[in-house]
Amino acid sequence: MLSAKSLFQEILDNDESFALFCSIAASGEAQGGWENARIAALVPRSERDLAPKITRHGADEDKHGRIFTALMRKRGLTPVPVPPETDYTMLLEKHGIGLAHAKLTQDQPLTVRDIVTYLAHSRVTEQRASEQMELLRKHFADHPGIGRAVRMISDDEDNHLAYCHEELLRLAYAGHGRDIQRTLRECALAEIRIYRDVSLAVMNHMGRILGWPKAKSAVLAAGIHAVYAYERLVGWHRMVTLRKPERRDALGGPATTAPEFA
Numbered sequence: 416m417l418s419a420k421s422l423f424q425e426i427l428d429n430d431e432s433f434a435l436f437c438s439i440a441a442s443g444e445a446q447g448g449w450e451n452a453r454i455a456a457l458v459p460r461s462e463r464d465l466a467p468k469i470t471r472h473g474a475d476e477d478k479h480g481r482i483f484t485a486l487m488r489k490r491g492l493t494p495v496p497v498p499p500e501t502d503y504t505m506l507l508e509k510h511g512i513g514l515a516h517a518k519l520t521q522d523q524p525l526t527v528r529d530i531v532t533y534l535a536h537s538r539v540t541e542q543r544a545s546e547q548m549e550l551l552r553k554h555f556a557d558h559p560g561i562g563r564a565v566r567m568i569s570d571d572e573d574n575h576l577a578y579c580h581e582e583l584l585r586l587a588y589a590g591h592g593r594d595i596q597r598t599l600r601e602c603a604l605a606e607i608r609i610y611r612d613v614s615l616a617v618m619n620h621m622g623r624i625l626g627w628p629k630a631k632s633a634v635l636a637a638g639i640h641a642v643y644a645y646e647r648l649v650g651w652h653r654m655v656t657l658r659k660p661e662r663r664d665a666l667g668g669p670a671t672t673a674p675e676f677a
Contacts, residue, residue: 417631417634417635417638419550419554420554420555422635423551423554423555425621425625426621426625427555427560427561429624429625430490430492431624432621432624432625433487433490433492434487434492434493434494434495435495435620435621435624436621437483437484437486437487437492437494438483438487438494438495438496438497439497439501439502439503439617440479440480440483441479441480441481441483441484441487441494442480442494442497442502442504443502443503443504444476444477444479444480444483445476445477445480446504446505447473447476447504448473448474448475448476448477448480449473450473450513450514450516450519451469451470451472451473451476452470452473453519453520454469454473454514454519454525454530454533455467455469455470455473457519457522457523457524457525458524458525458530459524459525459526459527459529459530460524461527462527462530465530465582468578468582468666468667469533471666471668471669472537472575472578472666475571475574475575475671478571478671479568479571482564482567482568483564485564486560486561486564489560498616498620500612500613500616501613501616501617501620502613503609503610503613506609506612506613507536507540507605507606507609510605510609511605512536512601512602512605512606512609513532513533513536513537513602514529514532514533514536527586527591528594530586531583531586531591531594531595531598532598534579534582534583534586534595535583535595535598535599535602536598536602537575537579538576538579538580538583538599538602538654538657539599539602539603539606539654539655540602540606541572541575541576541579542576542653542654543606543610543654544572544575544576545569545572545573545575545576548565548568548569548572549569551565551569552565552566552569567671571671573662573665574662574665574666575665575666576660577660577661577662577663577665578660578665578666580657580658580659580660581659581660581663581664581665583595583599583657584657584658584659587657595657596655599654599655600651600655602654603651603654603655604647604651606654607643607646607647607650607651607654608643608647610643611639611640611642611643614639614642615636615639618632618635618636618639619632622635
């Protein structure tokens with residue numbers, strides 16, 4: 416029977432597929448860490464109080480990258496090249512979602528409009544990350560090999576999502592509500608398409624590594640397309656709503672350090 420747990424268990428049990436999974440995850444987290452660090456350095460004067468939270472966000476992403484690398488090292492594995500078609504973070508940037516890297520590599524201060532773009536992009540992608548980690552937490556929270564990492568990353572992603580809600584609501588109350596909603600909608604509709612394409616690409620690579628029969632790959636591809644159809648119709652709305660989070664000031668403290676996985 417195909418299930419999220421059985422599929423990930425297959426990936427987890429095979430060194431090659433596990434190395435690819437962790438390498439993709441580590442690369443995306445490291446890229447997110449760099450982006451947040453640059454945004455924190457370029458925050459406009461009117462939003463300087465936000466800089467420590469953005470810095471914390473980036474430190475968390477860097478930590479996650481180190482955790483995925485440590486999980487590979489624990490099994491005697493090394494990172495593998497990330498196929499471009501599986502690079503979720505870079506594909507979002509390529510399609511104009513979030514702040515362009517060309518802008519972040521300059522030393523010109525960002526605008527409040529740029530901060531709205533950054534937070535809207537983060538709100539959408541952190542929704543995806545929080546849901547994915549919650550799924551892993553549901554099935555692997557007590558796993559002796561990855562359970563501690565899953566719990567830590569899941570907690571962080573929930574904090575990131577809460578932070579995005581809180582800061583976007585603050586900016587909405589300050590008069591940026593229409594801009595926020597438009598940007599959220601654009602980000603969400605683009606993200607669900609890119610997530611579908613990346614999911615198909617990742618499953619193709621995993622299927623090759625794990626020797627999945629064509630029928631199994633076809634069923635998985637159909638499932639990915641079905642999720643996209645649902646998200647394109649109504650599911651994207653969950654990515655654009657804003658509500659006061661239960662976790663207040665979720666990124667108000669220092670980042671936690673990555674544990675050892677020796």
